[in-house]
Amino acid sequence: MTQRTTDTTRHIAQHTAPYAEAVRAYAREDWLRLNVPGHSADPLRFEPLAQLVGEAPLRLDVPPLLDGIDLGAAGPMEQALVLAAQAWGARRTWFLTSGASQGNRIATLVSRALGNTLIVQRSVHSSVVDGLVLSGQRAAFVHPSVDAERGIAHGVTAAGLARTIAAHPEAAAAYLVTPSYFGAVADVRACADVAHAAGIPLIVDEAWGSHFGFHPDLPENALAQGADLVISSTHKLAGSLTQSAMLHLGEGPFSDTLEPLIQRVFHLTQSTSASALLLASLDVARQTLVTGRDRIGASLDAADKTRARVRSAGRFGIVSDAFDRFGDIVTADPLRVSIDTRAGGISGHEARRRLMRDHRIMVEVATDSAIVAVVGAGTAPDTDRFVEALHALPAPLRDQPSADHLRLPAPGGVEMTMREAFLAPSRTVAAHEAVGQVSADTLAAYPPGIPNVLPGEVVTADLVNFFQRTAAAPNGHVRGAADPAVTTLRVVDRTRCT
The missing domain is CATH 3.90.100.10 (Orn/Lys/Arg decarboxylase, C-terminal domain)
Structure with missing residues (x-):
């Protein structure tokens, strides 16, 4: 389901969403559906399902391998994939319907074809470990820096990566994670230079950075900094539906070797009944990012306003304000608002629970010491509501958690x-x-x-x-x-x- 960018398709405008538009056109027709899915887009006989998701999703839930939608070398699906590759600066892009976890498993299995040892950041997502179980490779770990005061793992330095590569000259590839859950961004360019100098590709789990590069105030994406294979969890901050993601192959020294391997493993891992709803949402998310600079700017302003108000109130801390203490962090994702709740007398877990229960506010993650709120690229959240609810939280901690309690x-x-x-x-x-x-x-x-x-x-x-x-x-x-x-x-x- 991929197609590299060619001169004949470069004219396709980024403001279109060819696959999504083809699915919508199909859904508008008066079809007698005698095929799967079994609901047959019939809201009367499948009323409970229609009440749950609405009638439109039933009509849009079309099967794969349809003429005029996802068949043909120049059809809407291929056009959508070309546009995505252009937008992220990739040689090729694959649409995934099992999340970035599928991308991590693909990348790990691909690396097995290059050798039996994979250099892995110790704080990778568990789906990378699942991939190592499938591949049977040995893992050689490069350890991230750790904020011991808050119990948070960040990223790795190029020097640390170089030491691990030197200790494992048989390594097939290097596998890093950036940005971190708390928004810390590593020096991908320096790490790519180190990996390439050793003759191995750099794989980057950029699950939390799918929006990078789409606004001048956002960090560059990993592909632009020399990464060879990038996993992008598009549903996180880029706005596609949950469980949709992309896998991007860079235009680097290993692309000719990696491309056919990725294609084979993609077919091994992707469902033969991939959801048209998820695929179409990826197409629309790309369209929205490329054409949404002003909307992303508003999101950046909202995140900046939130951090400024938290700082000025003086009760809580901003985790990213301490990033300059760590040599691996070169910048931060401005759409991540990471708050040190322990400084305000409440654990992150308790803060998250009370925000949900008492204020109907959801945040992304909580630890003993912090919560992380994320602002989707293009959204405009009610920052006043969040900040007011945050400062209405009680301070139930009798004693601050010790460093040992927070230590990973x-x-x-x-x-x-x-x-x-x-x-x-x-x-x-x-x-x-x-x-x-x-x-x-x-x-x-x-x-x-x-x-x-x-x-x-x-x-x-x-x-x-x-x-x-x-x-x-x-x-x-x-x-x-x-x-x-x-x-x-x-x-x-x-x-x-x-």
């Missing part, structure tokens, strides 16, 4: 590859009995979904305490846990390993 636990030692541990015989034991044993699962405090223990790593007492504290917090969740309260853990059964 160090990972345990590596005993097996992720694939070996995931597929090995396992057993479920009480959490305290798992200490010292090898984890069979990926466990991640979610959000942000950054793995704290990986298959093949040793479980430590600090990790058990961290997971149970996370699970007990309001809205706390540990992705991959054997039970919601993390009273048990799944470990490798060494007695049954051959």
Whole structure:
């Protein structure tokens, strides 16, 4: 479902949305649908579904492989993909309907064709770990900087990446994450130079930066800085529907090698019944970004206003104000408003819970020390309502959390590859009995979904305490846990390993 940019398609205007327009045109016709999906766009006989989503989505929910929509070398789908590649500065773009998680799994499997060791930022999303389970590669970790005061992981430096590459000259590729969940942006250009000098491609999980490059006050995107393969979670701040994303191939020294590999793995991972609603939303999101500079400017103003009002009130802190203390951070995403709630006498988890319960305000993520509010590119949120609700929060903390309480636990030692541990015989034991044993699962405090223990790593007492504290917090969740309260853990059964 991809097509590189060609001279014959460059005339297609970015203000159009060819795939979305073709789907809308199809939906307006009076079809007798004797094909899937089974609701047949019939709101009378599928009234509960129509009441849930509306009649229009039923009509727009068209199957794949239709003439005039997604078939043909120059059809609307191919045109939409070309426009997306042009907009993000890619050689080729793939539309994904299983989120950036699908893109991470594709990229990891692609890298396996290049070698058996992948250099991975330790704070990657858990979907990268899922990819390593599938690929069977060994991971060589490059560790991010950590704000120990707030318990937040940021990014990596080019020097740190170079040291890890030097220690693993057999590496197939390097895999980094930027921006971080809290909006910290790493020096992608320097990291790309380091990777390319070592003869390996740079893969960037830019899930949180799909809007980068579409306004002069936003950071450049990773492709513009030399990244070879970029995962873009378009639904996050760029405005497509949840679960839609894009994968971009750069015009770099490895593009000829990577392109056919990506195409093969894309077909391996993408549904043969990809949702037209999700695909069309990607087309519209690109159109909206390219033509929406003024709207994005209003969003930037709203985020700036929020930070300014929080600073002037004096109760809470702005997490990004401390970014200059970290050598890996070169800039910040201005559409991320990260607030140190602990400074205002309330934990991030409690602040998030009360904002939802008492004020009907949702924020993206909470930790012990902070909350993160995001402003979608092109939205204009009621910043006064948010700031007033924030400062109406009580200060229930009798004591401030200690640095030890906020500290992210160090990972345990590596005993097996992720694939070996995931597929090995396992057993479920009480959490305290798992200490010292090898984890069979990926466990991640979610959000942000950054793995704290990986298959093949040793479980430590600090990790058990961290997971149970996370699970007990309001809205706390540990992705991959054997039970919601993390009273048990799944470990490798060494007695049954051959």
